[in-house]
Amino acid sequence: xxxxxxxxxxxxxxxxxxxxxxxxxxxxxxxxxxxxxxxxxxxxxxxxxxxxxxxxxxxxxxxxxxxxxxxxxxxxxxxxxxxxxxxxxxxxxxxxxxxxxxxxxxxxxxxxxxxxxxxxxxxxxxxxxxxxxxxxxxxxxxxxxxxxxxxxxxxxxxxxxxxxxxxxxxxxxxxxxxxxxxxxxxxxxxxxxxxxxxxxxxxxxxxxxxxxxxxxxxxxxxxxxxxxxxxxxxxxxxxxxxxxxxxxxxxxxxxxxxxxxxxxxxxxxxxxxxxxxxxxxxxxxxxxxxxxxxxxxxxxxxxxxxxxxxxxxxxxxxxxxxxxxxxxxxxxxxxxxxxxxxxxxxxxxxxxxxxxxxxxxxxxxxxxxxx
Amino acid sequence: xxxxxxxxxxxxxxxxxxxxxxxxxxxxxxxxxxxxxxxxxxxxxxxxxxxxxxxxxxxxxxxxxxxxxxxxxxxxxxxxxxxxxxxxxxxxxxxxxxxxxxxxxxxxxxxxxxxxxxxxxxxxxxxxxxxxxxxxxxxxxxxxxxxxxxxxxxxxxxxxxxxxxxxxxxxxxxxxxxxxxxxxxxxxxxxxxxxxxxxxxxxxxxxxxxxxxxxxxxxxxxxxxxxxxxxxxxxxxxxxxxxxxxxxxxxxxxxxxxxxxxxxxxxxxxxxxxxxxxxxxxxxxxxxxxxxxxxxxxxxxxxxxxxxxxxxxxxxxxxxxxxxxxxxxxxxxxxxxxxxxxxxxxxxxxxxxxxxxxxxxxxxxxxxxxxxxxxxxxxxxxxxxxxxxxxxxxxxxxxxxxxxxxxxxxxxxxxxxxx
Numbered sequence: 001x002x003x004x005x006x007x008x009x010x011x012x013x014x015x016x017x018x019x020x021x022x023x024x025x026x027x028x029x030x031x032x033x034x035x036x037x038x039x040x041x042x043x044x045x046x047x048x049x050x051x052x053x054x055x056x057x058x059x060x061x062x063x064x065x066x067x068x069x070x071x072x073x074x075x076x077x078x079x080x081x082x083x084x085x086x087x088x089x090x091x092x093x094x095x096x097x098x099x100x101x102x103x104x105x106x107x108x109x110x111x112x113x114x115x116x117x118x119x120x121x122x123x124x125x126x127x128x129x130x131x132x133x134x135x136x137x138x139x140x141x142x143x144x145x146x147x148x149x150x151x152x153x154x155x156x157x158x159x160x161x162x163x164x165x166x167x168x169x170x171x172x173x174x175x176x177x178x179x180x181x182x183x184x185x186x187x188x189x190x191x192x193x194x195x196x197x198x199x200x201x202x203x204x205x206x207x208x209x210x211x212x213x214x215x216x217x218x219x220x221x222x223x224x225x226x227x228x229x230x231x232x233x234x235x236x237x238x239x240x241x242x243x244x245x246x247x248x249x250x251x252x253x254x255x256x257x258x259x260x261x262x263x264x265x266x267x268x269x270x271x272x273x274x275x276x277x278x279x280x281x282x283x284x285x286x287x288x289x290x291x292x293x294x295x296x297x298x299x300x301x302x303x304x305x306x307x308x309x310x311x312x313x314x315x316x317x318x319x320x321x322x323x324x325x326x327x328x329x330x331x332x333x334x335x336x337x338x339x340x341x342x343x344x345x346x347x348x349x350x351x352x353x354x355x356x357x358x359x360x361x362x363x364x365x366x367x368x369x370x371x
Numbered sequence: 372x373x374x375x376x377x378x379x380x381x382x383x384x385x386x387x388x389x390x391x392x393x394x395x396x397x398x399x400x401x402x403x404x405x406x407x408x409x410x411x412x413x414x415x416x417x418x419x420x421x422x423x424x425x426x427x428x429x430x431x432x433x434x435x436x437x438x439x440x441x442x443x444x445x446x447x448x449x450x451x452x453x454x455x456x457x458x459x460x461x462x463x464x465x466x467x468x469x470x471x472x473x474x475x476x477x478x479x480x481x482x483x484x485x486x487x488x489x490x491x492x493x494x495x496x497x498x499x500x501x502x503x504x505x506x507x508x509x510x511x512x513x514x515x516x517x518x519x520x521x522x523x524x525x526x527x528x529x530x531x532x533x534x535x536x537x538x539x540x541x542x543x544x545x546x547x548x549x550x551x552x553x554x555x556x557x558x559x560x561x562x563x564x565x566x567x568x569x570x571x572x573x574x575x576x577x578x579x580x581x582x583x584x585x586x587x588x589x590x591x592x593x594x595x596x597x598x599x600x601x602x603x604x605x606x607x608x609x610x611x612x613x614x615x616x617x618x619x620x621x622x623x624x625x626x627x628x629x630x631x632x633x634x635x636x637x638x639x640x641x642x643x644x645x646x647x648x649x650x651x652x653x654x655x656x657x658x659x660x661x662x663x664x665x666x667x668x669x670x671x672x673x674x675x676x677x678x679x680x681x682x683x684x685x686x687x688x689x690x691x692x693x694x695x696x697x698x699x700x701x702x703x704x705x706x707x708x709x710x711x712x713x714x715x716x717x718x719x720x721x722x723x724x725x726x727x728x729x730x731x732x733x734x735x736x737x738x739x740x741x742x743x744x745x746x747x748x749x750x751x752x753x754x755x756x757x758x759x760x761x762x763x764x765x766x767x768x769x770x771x772x773x774x775x776x777x778x779x780x781x782x783x784x785x786x787x788x789x790x
Binding site: 257281287 | 762
């Protein structure tokens with residue numbers, strides 16, 4: 001397998017890094033995380049008109065740029081590094097994939113161009129109150145009259161989304177049978193949305209109650225589509241986590257290089273040096289798995305479900321471990337609100353669980369391992 | 372080199388192989404022909420058994436040998452470290468006396484660097500070489516010496532001056548191993564194997580002309596040897612795993628040579644943790660149904676595959692001529708973490724059987740060998756602690772360790788006493 005980025009991909013990364021350094025400094029992150037929605041249309045629109053970010057992985061036939069997951073993951077790694085506050089993951093990863101994989105030709109023609117332009121902010125609602133991230137646990141019902149009944153929770157940007165893709169099941173079915181995907185407008189009658197208070201204020205989640213909401217079904221096979229959507233999402237999140245972990249690692253390293261105690265730089269203590277070496281190893285291993293999984297996806301490797309879980313579990317552990325070390329290396333200042341470390345620490349804690357805990361992904365890895 | 376000269380050179384090689392390759396020749400006879408023709412070490416200088424070809428051309432030469440099924444010289448092991456060191460720092464006398472028999476494989480070499488009192492701190496060697504009359508007389512003890520018991524020559528790092536700082540007081544010698552003052556004893560490891568020796572030097576003698584470079588230059592020369600060590604270890608692995616390409620007297624001799632050379636290392640795969648055995652064993656024992664063990668297996672797979680892909684990333688950027696990123700310096704540390712975790716998982720998978728060794732143990736003792744060999748992974752070839760120092764200082768740019776041994780005469784430095 002070809003493994004490594006082309007000159008074009010590296011150039012793309014450089015452009016994004018500079019853009020987010022400029023547009024998403026931590027002062028901006030802190031300003032946005034104090035808003036109701038956690039992000040603003042203006043910045044989101046600018047990001048899309050200037051860089052076409054939401055269009056990266058949308059096929060060209062539907063108004064996108066038609067790149068692979070590898071390119072989308074470069075964007076996510078850079079967004080994770082800069083902790084960009086936006087509905088990107090909900091819209092361009094979750095909802096766009098679900099519509100691409102399960103939508104009719106006409107639905108794709110109608111919906112994807114607006115998602116690619118950023119005009120439509122969308123999300124995918126599949127997890128429910130029991131917090132199960134596997135599709136078999138879905139209980140929300142799609143009745144014969146086309147209405148949805150039930151509850152979705154932990155819905156990314158569920159409060160603000162214009163369009164919600166909902167995973168539901170036919171009454172009386174169990175497991176992967178009877179599952180279906182549906183489209184619901186964010187302001188549809190009978191849909192009640194409540195923002196949940198999250199540890200991570202830079203990324204919002206909501207609980208959605210569907211009380212006879214009229215919905216438009218996506219005709220594709222939902223179970224098969226969801227397996228792919230979740231694999232893509234896990235790979236995307238792994239790459240985003242790697243970006244965040246690398247930022248924490250690098251910032252902690254800079255800090256210990258400047259901090260003097262006992263008349264010497266604390267970076268000169270071997271205990272600090274060895275911790276820094278371990279952190280580098282953690283992040284680089286997670287990075288390799290995240291990159292590999294994205295490349296495998298684009299080459300249609302049939303082990304991609306296992307590889308996605310490998311990357312997610314690996315990055316989840318690495319991000320949290322790096323965050324814990326990063327706070328520790330900052331000492332007292334690292335536990336203050338004014339120091340930026342906690343912003344990434346909280347993203348790490350939430351990402352560890354979002355889309356399934358590391359333990360769940362380890363289990364899925366063993367269950368699907370083919371080597 | 373232009374394509375034209377490449378083709379001309381390969382044409383010449385093909386002609387030479389067609390005229391000379393014969394699988395019924397003896398191995399030494401054939402390698403002598405390789406030495407004389409320069410085709411054995413094509414990147415060496417023409418005056419010293421080579422053909423002055425660029426190093427990058429060697430794979431093309433090897434491919435031509437493969438097409439003929441012809442054997443190459445053994446470009447691995449300590450003798451190649453010796454050759455590299457002699458070519459770079461040795462005198463013409465050394466080149467004349469040693470290089471040819473290195474190529475033919477007639478001489479066995481060993482490396483006398485590590486001591487009981489200096490492992491990670493190689494430059495702290497206390498083995499003394501003192502000029503008595505017109506000879507160097509050497510006293511001291513060396514350890515972890517591969518092949519010392521059958522070696523003809525040893526690459527010796529010894530101290531010639533204790534009144535200068537440690538790195539400046541070392542000198543480098545070629546030691547005749549088959550003399551009365553040199554005694555090699557096998558060193559038994561905790562896994563029962565004895566892959567290395569300890570070497571006792573008692574009034575061993577070295578002629579002045581067998582010193583390499585000047586007095587006090589020993590550390591500089593040893594650095595050259597060490598630089599080639601990792602590459603030699605890699606080629607040893609590929610050599611050991613090479614199949615037998617044909618039938619004939621020469622192939623049998625070569626196979627025997629490989630068998631002998633590789634025998635001391637039969638436990639190396641077990642030292643690395645044998646991740647390949649985890650899944651088959653888990654299915655065999657039923658541990659695959661245990662959710663706790665499944666979690667640990669997954670952790671191991673994640674670490675193992677991620678380390679493999681990290682090495683792959685390093686190779687890819689090297690092939691593309693990109694500057695090396697941090698991924699190139701992490702392999703050693705990653706592999707000792709993998710070995711440690713693999714041993715833990717093997718223990719869980721085998722349960723009570725993890726107590727058993729030899730024919731009573733799982734996989735005819737292979738699992739037991741993993742469980743008592745993995746600690747070597749984080750020590751041999753640079754301990755984890757040294758690796759972390761290197762990573763933090765050279766990759767991350769953190770301050771170097773404060774040293775207490777560079778600014779004063781060696782005699783004033785606290786050090787181990789050799790028992």
